[in-house]
Amino acid sequence: MTNSFSNFADLASHIATETGTDERSSLYADAFLEHDERAKLSPVDESEQLEMPDPDQARAAVEMVMATLFDVFRDTRLEPFAGDLAWGFVNSFHVVAKRINDREDDAAKELGDLARSFDPSEIYASQIEEAQMLCQTLQGCRDAMECMRDHAAEVYRVETGRPYAPTRGSRVSKGVTASMIEARDFLAARGRERREQFSPEGPIVAFSGGQQWEDHDLLWKGLDSIKARIPEMVLATTAQAKGCDAIAQAWAAARGVKVIMFRLDRRLGAKAAFVRNDRLLALKPVEAVVCEGSGIQMNLAQKLRQAGVPLHVVKLAHQTVRPTPQRMAARVRQGR
Template sequence: MTKSFRSFDDMGRAINDDTRQTYDGAFVEGSEMAKLTVFDTPEKTEMPDPEMAANAVQQMLATMFDVFRDTRMEEFAADLAWGFVNSFHMVAKRIEGREDDAAKKLKEMVTAFDPSEIYAVELEDTQLLCQTLEGCAEAMRCMRDHAGEVFRVETGRPFNTVRGSRVSSKLTASVIDGKDYLAARAAKRREDHNPTGPIVAFTGGQVWHDHEQLFDRLDQIKRRIPSMVLMTTGMNKGADAVAAAWASSRGTKLVRMMLETRYGPKAAFLRNDRIASFRPVEAIVCEGSGVQSDFARKMRTAGVPLHVFRIADQAPMQPAPSSRRA
C-alpha cells in the first residue's frame, strides 16, 4: 500500500528544505483581496496551504509510479506522469496569458491618465487583477516544477515540453526554446527568456547511453564557468536528452535550439550556424551523424575549445534494475 504523507516531515527526502522554501515563496498572498477576471468583484480569498499543495503534488506523481511498478503496466507510468506535469504547465501558460492581457490594459490606462473617480477605481481593480494572476501563475509554476522533479527522479530524464519554453522557479532549471531565446535577444525582453551568461554548446547523436562521462565533463566545465548557459540541438533522446537531464539536476539554464523544418534537409546545418553565431566559449560533441561532424568543424573553425566523445568510448550499457526503489 502506498504511504499517505501527512506533513513535510513525513515525506523525508521527497520534500527538502529548498522545496519548502520555494513553496512558501510561491504561495504568497500579496493582498487580502483577490480578483481573477475583469468581471469579478474583488473578494477576500486565500491561497492554498503550501504544505498541502506540496503533499498533493508528491502523492499524485509518486502514487502513479508505485501502482504500476513491477507490473506489465510499468512502462506506461512515465507517459501518464508526463501528462500530469504537462497539465500543470499548460494551466500555468493560460494564466500567464491572462496576466499579459491585464498588464497590457494596465499600461494603456497609465498612459491615458484620467483624474476621475471611475478611472481610479478601474485602475485599482486592474492592478489587483494583475497581482492576483501573477501570484496564481507563480504557484502553478512551482507545482509544475515540483512534479517535474518527481518525474526526473523516477524516470532519470527531465520533464520537457513538446514545444515552447518552460520558465521555472528555484526547483528546476529553466528550459528556453530557441525561438523564444532569439526573440528575447532581438526585443531585449526579460531575463526569463533571455538568460545571460557564457554559452556552452552541445550536440550529439540520438543513440547514446553513457551519461556518467558526459555528466563528469559538464560538471568540470560548470566548476570553471558557474554562470554558463547550456545550448543544445534540442533532441528529446540520445546525447541531447542526457545533457538536458544534467542541466535539470544542476539548476543550469538550458536553451534548446530546435530544427526549423521549413528549410528541409539544410535545417540541421543551418541550426549549427545559428548556434555558432552565439560565440560559445566551449562545445561538446558526441559522435552521431554528419550533422555532428559539421558542428565540430564549425566550432574548430571559430576557435572554440572542443570536447569530443566517441560512441566506441562509452562504458558498457548496464541492465536496467527491476525496481528503482527498495
C-alpha cells in the same frame, strides 16, 4: 497507530507535517505568497477576499499524487506506462500555467494602456487599481502553478531519469530547477517583464551529439568538469529527443543548469540542421562539446573550430559501454 482521514486536504496536511520543511517548502511558501487580501481573477469579476491554498498542503498533495502513481505501477505490467502518465500530470500544470501567463500578459497590456492615458478622475483611479489587482492576482496564480509543476517535474526526473520537457514552448520558473527554453523564445525575448527567465544570462556552452549513445557517465563527467570551471554556464543543445542531447538535458535538470533548446525548423527543409548550427554558433559559446554522430555534428564541429571556440570532441570509441544490437533492440521495446 493508524490514522484515518475524511478528506484529501486532511491527508495532505498530515503528509506535510510528517515530511517537515526543507528547501522545497521554502519555494512553495514564496510561490503561494498573498500580496493582498483581495483577489481579482478576470476583468469582469469583482475583487473578493480569496486565500491561496496552504503551501504545505499543496506540496504534500503533489508529492503524494506523483509518488503514488509510480508506487502503484512499480513491478507490474503497467510500470512502463507510469512515466507517460506522470508526464501528463506534470504537463497539465504546465498548460494551465501557460494559460494563466497569457491572461496575465493581456492584463498587463491593458494596464499599460491605462497608464499611458492618465486621467485625474476617481473612475480612472479605480480602473487602474482593478487592473493592477488583476495582474497581481494572475501573477500569484502563475507562480503557484509553476511551483507545483516544477515539483512534479522533479519527481518525474528522479523516477524516470529524464527531465520533463513540454512538447512545445519553453518551461521557465523562479525556482532552483533548471529551465528548458525554446530557442525561438530566447531569441525573441526583448524588454518583457520575464526577460531574464526567457533570456538567461551566463556563458553559453554548446552541446550536440548523435542519437545513438550508451555511456551516460562519460558525458555527465565531462559536463561536470565544465560546470566546475564555468559555474554559471547555460547549456545550448540541438534538442534531439534521444541520444546525447537527451543525456545532456537530463544532466542539466539534475544540476540545475538552464537549457536553451535549438529544435529543427522543419520549414527550412534539408538545410534546417545546418541553419540550426549557425544559430547555435551565433550565441558565441565559450566552450562546446560535440559527440560523434552524423554529418550535422561534423559540420558544427568545423564551424566551432573556425570560430576559435574551445571544443571537446567525444567519439563513439571513447565509450566504456558499447551499444550492441541486442541492447539497442531492448531499448526500442522499452520505449527508451
